[in-house]
Amino acid sequence: MRCGTVAIFGRPNVGKSTLLNRYLGQKIAIVSPKPETTRQQLLGILTLPEAQVLFLDTPGIYNGPKTLLAKHQIQAARDALGQADFFLMLTDATAGFTDDDRQLLRLLPKPVAGEKPAAFLGINKVDRVRKDRLLPQIAEAQKSYPFRKIVPISAFKGDNTQPLLDLLIASLPEGPAAYPPDQVTDASMRVLAQELIREKALLFTHEEIPHSVAVLVEEWRPGTASPRQKPDQSSSTYIRANIYLERDSQKGILIGKDGAILKRIGQEARREIEKLLDGPVYLDLWVKIAKNWRKDSKFLKEIGF
Ligand SMILES: Nc1nc2c(ncn2[C@@H]2O[C@H](COP(=O)(O)OP(=O)(O)OP(=O)(O)O)[C@@H](O)[C@H]2O)c(=O)[nH]1
Ligand SMILES: [Mg+2]
Secondary structure, X not given: OEEEEEEEEEOXXXXXXXXXXXXXXXXOOOOOOOOOOOOOOEEEEEEOOOEEEEEEEOOOOOOOOOOHHHHHHHHHHHHHHHHOOEEEEEEXXXXXXXXXXXXXXXXXXXXXXXXXXXXXXXXXXXXXXXXXHHHHHHHHHHHHOOOOEEEEOEOOOOEOHHHHHHHHHHHOOEXXXXXXXXXXXXXXXXXXXXXXXXXXXXXXXXXXXXXXXXXXXXXXXXXXXXXXXXXXXXXXXXXXXXEEEOOHHHHHHHHOHHHHHHXXXXXXXXXXXXXXXXXXXXXXXXXXXXXXXXXXXXXHHHOOO
């Protein structure tokens, strides 16, 4: 048996969470086209007959001005890197190997002459570029850091993700599994549900609103239903959650005309939480204002930072 921790890291939006979900064969990390979707590190446990891989999904790391929230996010990513045995950096093939990618190389182990560091590079989203655009990126990355291996992949379509996983597993140290074989994460259902609600809020809003959304589950009452029973309010898991925004003016936008957007967020989040819990859910969403919460250390503490 082999077992080890692999931190998946890179700039925002390169597809880290998509890759984690692909490897686990189920969705535990939220994904969206907006940058800074992931805010905290998330453990995903892949148990195979020959290995247990402990993947750490991390928030995207970037340069430039940051709110207190963003500083905490980036610290969370750095903490995850500190816990990892192996590093899987991802870049976006449609952008190439950029200066911002190069900046992240200093977070990797310092190369020692004659040794290959425990770091891999996945060039993601290859389904969106012509093959001839890959070679210069590979060359550029190779010149910049002695990656153990550089693998062009599509996390979205699954191209080449298995060979990359095989390489990772072959590199892991021998050792017993750290978690029971049926455990997929150490995050609570409550946290995963909060994230799914936030994902839908990200998907259905624009501009600054996605960044202003935080979600907290306030009440969680397990239902009495078995999964096959017809859902009604009493047999469903009752979940009451607050969606926080930063300004009063954002409230109407998130709720939408006649409540249409909030309704859609609720329906789609409920569907996914039901999959997660394997049973019916009654999701009760409330929209609240926590003024400028991204700069408020007390609120950030409440949401887990
Ligand atoms: N075409 C294509 N799109 C992808 C691929 N992988 C991810 N995406 C898309 O890229 C966007 C970002 O994906 P995420 O997985 O949320 O990216 P991330 O790196 O976790 O982003 P942050 O959490 O914000 O740092 C989503 O719209 C994904 O569907 C891929 O291989 N091909
Ligand atoms: Mg992510």
